Amino acid sequence: MQIKKLTDWLPTTNKEVKLRGWDELDVILFSGDAYVDHPSFGPAVIGRILESYGLKVAIVPQPNVNDNLQDFEKLGTPRLFFGVTGGCMDPMVSNYTATKKRRDKDAYTPNGDKGFRPDYATSVYSKILKDKFPNVPVLIGGIEASLRRVTHYDYWSDTLMPTILETSKADMLVYGMGEQPLREIVELLQKGVPFSSLTTIKQTAFLQAGDEPLPKNKNWEDVQIHSHEVCLNDKKKFASNFKVIEQESNKLNANRISQNVNGKTLVINPPFPTMLEAEIDASFDLPYTRLPHPKYNKRGPIPAFEMIKFSINIHRGCFGGCSFCTISAHQGKFIASRSQESVLKEVDKVANMPDFKGYLSDIGGPSANMYKMKGKIQSICDKCVAPSCISPVICSNLDTSHKPLTELYQAVDKHPKIKKSFIGSGIRHDMLVPEFNKNADPKELDDYTEEVMTKHISGRLKVAPEHTSDPVLKLMRKPSFSYFHKFKERFDKINIKKDLKLQLIPYFISNHPACEVEDMANLAAETKDMGFQLEQVQGFTPTPMTVATVIYYSGYHPYTLKPTKTPKSKKEKDDQHRFFFWYKQENKDWIKKTLNKVGRTDLLDVLLPDNKKDNKSWKKVNLKPVKNTFDDAIPSEHSKPTHGSRRKKKQYSRKKRR
Template sequence: MNTKKLQLTDWLPTTNKEVKLRGWDELDVILFSGDAYVDHPSFGPAVIGRILESYGLRVAIVPQPNVNDNLQDFEKLGKPRLFFAATGGCMDPMVSNYTASKKRRDKDAYTPNGDIGFRPDYATTVYCNILKEKFPEVPILIGGIEASLRRVTHYDYWSDKLMPTILETSKADMLVYGMGEQPLREIVTLLQKGVPFSSLKNIKQTALLINPKEEKIPVVNDWEDVEISSHEVCLKDKKAYASNFKVVEQESNKLKARRIFQKVGNKMLMINPPFPTMTEAEIDGSFDLPYTRLPHPKYDKRGPIPAYEMIKFSINIHRGCFGGCSFCTISAHQGKFIASRSQESILREVDKVANMPDFKGYLSDIGGPSANMYKMKGKVQEICDKCVAPSCISPVICSNLDTSHKPLTELYQAVDKHPKVKKSFIGSGIRHDMLVPEFNKNADPKELDAYTEEVMTKHVSGRLKVAPEHTSDNVLKLMRKPSFTYFHKFKERFDRINIKNKLNLQLIPYFISSHPASELEDMANLAAETKNMGFQLEQVQGFTPTPMTVATVIYYSGYHPYTLKEVPTPRTKKEKEDQHKFFFWYKKENKDWIRNTLQKVGRNDLLQVLLPENNSWKKNKTTHKTAQHTFDDAIPFNKRKKVKRFSGKKK
């Protein structure tokens, strides 16, 4: 894995010089990406490039093309034989470029040295518009997180507008949503047989804009169709927009889904049903491709790429998440069904990482979207085939879901047997609720304890990250998260194992402010209850509305898409700032405001917990920091005031 032994031709070409080094006189596909080119299975553009290459195509990548000069980056490689491909990168460019308060970020994790200015806002649309202007006759295929989550009428937080499908704004010819391996295989197979790109209408997991006056809607006998409210209706009727989401979310996560139609002006958006979840052999095949696992040599003098440095020695073991959290886009992009790699494929990758020249014996993560969903699926497939629930574990864990942690425990143990691995860490967030027998009634409590103890004793470096997200049952229900009661129960188990093994570990809970249904008193209760548990929050997260989530639909429309009932939501800058202040009750500049606010609503019980007259908190706390969230872990009080949970009624 030494870069000195690798040749420039081991990476996909990015320049004419590199194309000629391979002896090619023509390219089949040219891929434009908002990320720097890192040839690694955790970076979507590299995966797509390698997949296309595995089908025998000559592929080049143009990473972060300059859109502010004479646009030579878009012309330097000429026209591809089959199509252009475009993606905004591994993150939605607007999330990459802006904070939750719409301030421009000062770092881009997917650019060398973290430099900003290399990824335009709405990158996929910008790239496609340039390509269409220069090469109007060449088809464009778009994909990745930006295209996937913007495939239908969606709310764009940064412009504060309802936007049509990205196919309309980008002028692209086809969109692949979700994980791209399966639709790409079918697209390439048909193109290689001589089928024109314009005839590719019935491929699963793709979306197209059709002009009914010029072409017929294709008929597929075994597909059922459903039409949702048009873009124009959504612009006028927020409730209609909200009701669309339920259909889109359910059809995106069904094994036998309907084809979705939506009118956009004089055109018709057609979203074909998704492919079945990738099999073990399919996902293994994707991860086993000949990646160099390194950034392209062109970046050697520009500095490290932060996102790569973070995952350089990590292993992704599965895709998908059945949590269905209302604020999260993972299930909308990767799906709710888990696609797990085989242990053999994972161990082959561990061996590659262990033999990298700068590997010191420590794997930074063995995980996925959620660390502990590996190999979990329905016990009876026929039940899953009929399911329309967006979450398999909310409001309760489905009785058909196999939640055994045994395969994961065995995987960790197999990884640790590698002679060059000193320690493997779990850096991904763990679903703590699934480790609580009172919540996870499907699993053997002994098995859950064995997994928890395995993680705490062998795979944690001082801190264990979990995400209760809130303390209010009302907010948590809307989030599709379990009651905070289960966090208390998990902490009891955590503390017991901590003491038993003399580990001195710290539990790091993540929380969100300003989420739909969260009111000021909910945040006050959150502050009081977490303080009472010994936490002092320093770095936390404000809710960011991103396309294709329940919470974003509520934020824009005011209605829950499943009930069409109104939901109170913090929207103004002041409302969001006020909610955030409760995270920092201990800061001097917030104390008078908190005291006045709680006195106005008659919550002296919470005031006495947060700002008692005789405050011994500072004497008892010890500080520790994490990269994303920082907390102070306090020695428990001898005298704790019992906090009355907020009932939703003001006193």
């Protein structure tokens, strides 16, 4: 690989701007992340996209907000606009744990150092820029801006907040993936259209005076949601807003949304159609160095980069609509897949990196096995308003063929420098079960499963059933736990057939809306009965723009407007969490008292059987059944990681007897 020069990166300082011979910049980007010039890092993608339009672009990564704010002025005034993003993660998720404790590390900062990203970074950066450069437009984007584009609940401050356009004072917001709206914004600006006149660009939002009529567009219908002030006073109406927002975000022919906010009108234009293969290829084929900026060489590795350094992203989007996940809200429910040629071109770049040892860490996406999947008849998708293509059942119009993905894996492995390619992204195990994926070819599903198990994992396969309770799973838009049992049967069969000795690692989540203590007890008993002992688990964390977060704050399901309970107090959350660790001595007395109190001695017999009894009596216990009362599925890998280890019952019983 050719040795990189400093000018191979976007400039970050005046010195680097001058090295390129530039006297003026067209766009200056500000980011909450360190600058990694890689297609998995949004700020780099936006910078390279703008550069491809012939613009002179610079980036100021992690500007200091605690000094004289010189980082915001050092590159001067851009000709077109400032671009601002909080980074690849919502800054509040980056900075705080689910229990609202400050994190010790920031994965997007060299050496994992904390303190380089302010809380609510997008608003902080934008307000500083508007104060210092009041006449220069500020365009905000990225996941923080995208998911906070309307009235939303903020878990960390425990308040209902207005659109981020109000708190940031920015001029425009791009939601979702930014390539398509940016292209139109730049084209119009280059033609001399004033920034303030860019009011009919798809996938953008802005605030206007409350007494102004909405900009004219004969192709769009309008829908108005309850105002921010109404939401503050009526949680049920706040909840009802979300159904409109989610459906319009996922429609191919969406309506324009408006909302009154503090005497102004928030206008959210409909999204662009899903990116075509040529469009997403063009984004990934830009001249990334695939490396952090050299300025960080002495500061230590950037954890997020180290994790994806040798990984390949093959698609965007997720058609699951998971109730606790923001992927579809940001990337859309329709899948945008790269061509095999584009993927192989990137594989070759990675394979020729100086420190590459022959192992790709991941070939995947938001969900590992949604590549090339789309509607069979487009006109049916055009009219669809469902937030999920696989809940409560897999849509009969959805092509779930895994053959293109299997062929892609095989093509990657033919590269002479690839020793092994791993699948690090979570796999949708339910889509590999013929009883659930009824329209798929069972042999094709088995071929994919066998391909993954024999060639693309090392010891463990991660899947995420998330829960065992049907009511909780239904609210999650997840399939019945019975399908996990069926997948495990197929997994075990291949394991034995190929003598692989692989472990199946299920991920679970506690404290989700509709989840009761008894549900967690049943989860613990059911998983123990299957031979699992969970080691590291995660509680539900409310993040903006999800069904579960709306329920958490309002107490109502946004689609039914029926009251729905959520564990909220520290005691409720801790109690549910304890059931994951039934095997710890300090939890045993509490579990006995709790299950006796609710009359579930059957679960107690499973979790804490009398030592005198043979542990084979587990099978005789009548567990609360996991009924197949619905068919429901949602991408499971987006839940918070819940690492576990698998033990065969025979081994566990032998240990107990000893």
